[in-house]
Amino acid sequence: MSSRNQNRPPRSPSAKKDSGVGEGIPVDKRRRIGVGGKTGGPANSDRKPFGSVNKRLDVAGAGAAPASGDVGSGDGSGGSECGSIEFTKEEVNALISERPKMKKFDHKGNLEVVSELNSRLKVCLKWCQKRDEGHIEEEARLQSTLESLEKKCADTEAKMKSNEETSSATISELRRENASLQKKLEKEESEKVDAIDCYRRESEARLAAENLQASLSRELEKAQQDIVVANQRAASLDDMYKRLQAYNLDLQQYNSKLHAELQTASDSLKRVEKEKSTIVENLSTVRGHYKSLQEQLNIARAAQDEAVKHKESLVNEVKCLRGELQQVREDRDRHVAQVQDLTSDAVNYKENTAKVLAELDTLMAKTKSLEETCSSQREQICILEHRLTAANEKLKMSDLSAAETRTGYEEQRRTVQELQGRLAETEQKLAEGEKLRKKLHNTILELKGNIRVFCRVRPLLPDDGAGSEAPVVSYPTSTESLGRGIDVTQSGQEYSFTFDKVFGHDTSQQDVFVEISQLVQSALDGYKVCIFAYGQTGSGKTYTMMGRPEAPEQKGLIPRSLEQIFQSSQSLLTQGWKFKMQASMLEIYNETIRDLLAPRPSSTENGIAGKQYTIKHDASGNTHVSDLTIVDVCSIEEISSLLRQAAQSRSVGKTQMNEHSSRSHFVFTLRISGVNENTEQQVQGVLNLIDLAGSERLSKSGATGDRLKETQAINKSLSSLSDVIFALAKKEDHVPFRNSKLTYLLQPCLGGDSKTLMFVNISPDPSSVGESLCSLRFAARVNACEIGIPRRQMTVRPDLRLSYG
Numbered sequence: 102m103s104s105r106n107q108n109r110p111p112r113s114p115s116a117k118k119d120s121g122v123g124e125g126i127p128v129d130k131r132r133r134i135g136v137g138g139k140t141g142g143p144a145n146s147d148r149k150p151f152g153s154v155n156k157r158l159d160v161a162g163a164g165a166a167p168a169s170g171d172v173g174s175g176d177g178s179g180g181s182e183c184g185s186i187e188f189t190k191e192e193v194n195a196l197i198s199e200r201p202k203m204k205k206f207d208h209k210g211n212l213e214v215v216s217e218l219n220s221r222l223k224v225c226l227k228w229c230q231k232r233d234e235g236h237i238e239e240e241a242r243l244q245s246t247l248e249s250l251e252k253k254c255a256d257t258e259a260k261m262k263s264n265e266e267t268s269s270a271t272i273s274e275l276r277r278e279n280a281s282l283q284k285k286l287e288k289e290e291s292e293k294v295d296a297i298d299c300y301r302r303e304s305e306a307r308l309a310a311e312n313l314q315a316s317l318s319r320e321l322e323k324a325q326q327d328i329v330v331a332n333q334r335a336a337s338l339d340d341m342y343k344r345l346q347a348y349n350l351d352l353q354q355y356n357s358k359l360h361a362e363l364q365t366a367s368d369s370l371k372r373v374e375k376e377k378s379t380i381v382e383n384l385s386t387v388r389g390h391y392k393s394l395q396e397q398l399n400i401a402r403a404a405q406d407e408a409v410k411h412k413e414s415l416v417n418e419v420k421c422l423r424g425e426l427q428q429v430r431e432d433r434d435r436h437v438a439q440v441q442d443l444t445s446d447a448v449n450y451k452e453n454t455a456k457v458l459a460e461l462d463t464l465m466a467k468t469k470s471l472e473e474t475c476s477s478q479r480e481q482i483c484i485l486e487h488r489l490t491a492a493n494e495k496l497k498m499s500d501l502s503a504a505e506t507r508t509g510y511e512e513q514r515r516t517v518q519e520l521q522g523r524l525a526e527t528e529q530k531l532a533e534g535e536k537l538r539k540k541l542h543n544t545i546l547e548l549k550g551n552i553r554v555f556c557r558v559r560p561l562l563p564d565d566g567a568g569s570e571a572p573v574v575s576y577p578t579s580t581e582s583l584g585r586g587i588d589v590t591q592s593g594q595e596y597s598f599t600f601d602k603v604f605g606h607d608t609s610q611q612d613v614f615v616e617i618s619q620l621v622q623s624a625l626d627g628y629k630v631c632i633f634a635y636g637q638t639g640s641g642k643t644y645t646m647m648g649r650p651e652a653p654e655q656k657g658l659i660p661r662s663l664e665q666i667f668q669s670s671q672s673l674l675t676q677g678w679k680f681k682m683q684a685s686m687l688e689i690y691n692e693t694i695r696d697l698l699a700p701r702p703s704s705t706e707n708g709i710a711g712k713q714y715t716i717k718h719d720a721s722g723n724t725h726v727s728d729l730t731i732v733d734v735c736s737i738e739e740i741s742s743l744l745r746q747a748a749q750s751r752s753v754g755k756t757q758m759n760e761h762s763s764r765s766h767f768v769f770t771l772r773i774s775g776v777n778e779n780t781e782q783q784v785q786g787v788l789n790l791i792d793l794a795g796s797e798r799l800s801k802s803g804a805t806g807d808r809l810k811e812t813q814a815i816n817k818s819l820s821s822l823s824d825v826i827f828a829l830a831k832k833e834d835h836v837p838f839r840n841s842k843l844t845y846l847l848q849p850c851l852g853g854d855s856k857t858l859m860f861v862n863i864s865p866d867p868s869s870v871g872e873s874l875c876s877l878r879f880a881a882r883v884n885a886c887e888i889g890i891p892r893r894q895m896t897v898r899p900d901l902r903l904s905y906g
């Protein structure tokens with residue numbers, strides 16, 4: 102059983118002295134090893150790089166010297182101090198690399214020096230945080246300005262582009278329209294020219310036809326006149342023929358008369374001859390008479406020959422006339438035929454002319470309509486030309502405005518470039534500040550201790566059998582123990598414990614998270630972080646780690662840490678950081694690993710058939726579980742759904758095994774790989790969040806149902822677990838239950854370079870005060886171990902490596 106003094110904060114110089122002298126461990130060696138190899142401090146440790154800080158702290162120290170353990174709670178004063186103090190980079194580096202000069206046996210002095218360094222580092226950190234905030238604000242402001250300018254630029258550009266596009270579309274449309282209209286116009290013009298040509302040709306043809314018609318009419322008239330002449334001639338020839346016939350008749354009558362006369366003359370001759378005879382006598386007379394008569398006859402004969410000749414010439418003439426008549430008739434017939442042809446030609450011409458006239462009319466109508474179309478198209482062209490001029494003017498205007506916008510854009514681009522330059526500068530400063538912050542943050546965490554122990558007391562629950570009994574848990578109010586101490590009363594005896602932080606029953610989940618948020622941040626900075634809850638069954642481990650998912654304000658550390666990780670990773674995006682997160686969740690129950698993210702809940706004792714779930718540690722101290730489902734996560738929603746899936750898998754397990762959750766260890770692992778695109782810096786962080794079993798025994802002695810035995814068994818189980826944690830934290834060679842899966846899993850968290858936070862959860866229920874005391878004692882052991890003040894009963898080996906500087 103520990104006394105109050107035995108569990109005091111392990112910062113006591115006398116205790117250190119004990120450790121140094123009693124256990125034979127040189128303090129210098131511990132310091133050398135504990136700061137993670139940072140041994141090369143400044144040669145002159147008397148150097149005071151921050152006179153003002155020191156002075157300030159000295160003054161403060163004169164009034165009320167801050168306790169060495171107030172590091173975590175002294176934030177309020179630090180803020181006002183750093184407001185008036187400025188640091189240079191060299192000063193900060195000097196401060197970080199400064200190693201307090203320890204005097205071998207002056208532990209008190211050493212503690213003061215360390216406290217003083219711690220205070221100065223706090224002031225410096227505050228200053229850095231303030232600078233960081235300033236940088237972040239500046240960056241955010243610049244970023245927002247840049248974004249608004251970029252947005253404005255993009256808007257203007259888009260507007261300009263759309264204007265340009267609209268204008269060019271309108272112009273090209275108008276050009277197309279114009280071209281098509283030009284084509285149409287050209288076509289119409291050519292059609293019109295064709296039509297005019299056609300019309301001209303038609304007119305010429307009509308004129309020619311009219312001329313032809315006129316000439317034909319003339320010819321017709323001439324032919325008709327010829328016909329009339331020919332008819333007249335025919336009539337005259339008929340008359341002549343008639344007359345010649347009458348003359349012929351006359352001549353025939355004359356011939357017959359001449360014949361009759363010749364007959365009479367012959368008769369007369371006969372009578373004459375008779376008379377000759379008679380007259381022979383009168384011959385001489387008669388002969389004379391005869392002679393005269395002969396002469397008369399010869400004359401008559403000559404007259405007859407002449408008449409015959411005349412008759413023959415007349416006959417010939419008649420023949421000629423007949424031939425002429427025939428010819429005239431033929432001529433007439435030919436002329437008639439010609440006239441008929443000409444008439445039919447004239448009719449054809451008339452028809453053709455009518456057709457041509459009709460065609461001409463249609464052509465005229467067509468021409469008229471074409472002219473109308475032409476004039477309307479001309480009007481349209483005029484309108485289009487007007488529109489084109491308007492569009493051209495518009496284009497000119499938009500060109501002008503585009504030019505203006507371009508100049509504005511150029512100006513804005515210059516401003517943006519300027520801002521980008523400033524942003525890059527600020528980003529660089531920010532990156533440097535971030536580096537510094539990480540370094541300081543890590544230094545502070547190291548100073549606080551790489552393994553820290555927080556105690557949390559849950560409130561009394563209705564099921565707790567408190568009744569009228571006096572409360573078993575109380576909190577000391579002394580300055581030294583305020584917020585860090587806890588007193589537990591058992592059977593009238595009070596036991597005091599001190600931890601890095603004690604959260605009372607009324608502490609909210611948010612208050613608890615505020616205390617661990619810096620540690621969670623370290624995981625993003627590339628460190629291995631492990632937070633686990635330890636304590637008896639029902640003490641509030643699951644509440645602390647997971648909380649009540651249904652009530653947002655009662656969310657536990659796991660969802661809150663993950664939210665912070667995602668929020669921070671998002672805000673670090675602006676500094677060029679890109680993070681990849683991988684989550685896995687497992688449960689260890691009775692030395693069996695169950696993959697809580699496996700597609701189907703495990704049905705066999707060893708998980709899904711064929712899966713071994715072997716735990717391995719690699720050279721860089723990372724733990725890997727073979728066959729375990731690892732899920733890439735990008736958002737808190739994905740993580741939440743995975744947590745729900747895990748809870749469901751656990752509840753499935755719960756139905757299969759009695760008291761399952763209180764006997765199973767729940768391990769949540771988030772691997773964080775970060776790379777900075779600007780600085781090519783890389784980080785590999787791990788965040789392990791573990792809810793340890795409250796009653797599982799690593800020794801595997803089963804529960805009996807007997808209250809006393811049960812309590813003993815739980816205590817034994819807690820003790821076993823505590824032994825494991827203690828041995829791992831001390832980096833002992835001999836670790837109990839070394840082959841246990843949990844031991845193996847916890848090894849890098851506690852024994853490696855991980856920053857570990859242990860929650861010891863206790864219940865204020867009087868009926869379980871023994872178990873609470875047991876938990877607190879074991880936790881105090883771990884706390885003491887980390888701080889490097891081993892208790893008397895603890896075996897500390899000479900090669901013990903402690904992380905306390």
Ligand SMILES: Nc1ncnc2c1ncn2[C@@H]1O[C@H](COP(=O)(O)OP(=O)(O)OP(=O)(O)O)[C@@H](O)[C@H]1O
Binds near residue numbers: 644
């Ligand atoms: N700080 C708290 N405020 C309110 N209720 C709490 C608090 N801590 C624990 N509880 C409640 O106490 C009960 C037991 O808590 P919880 O299940 O977290 O214990 P546990 O340590 O995880 O138990 P086990 O080891 O059996 O799993 C739960 O009903 C829980 O809601």
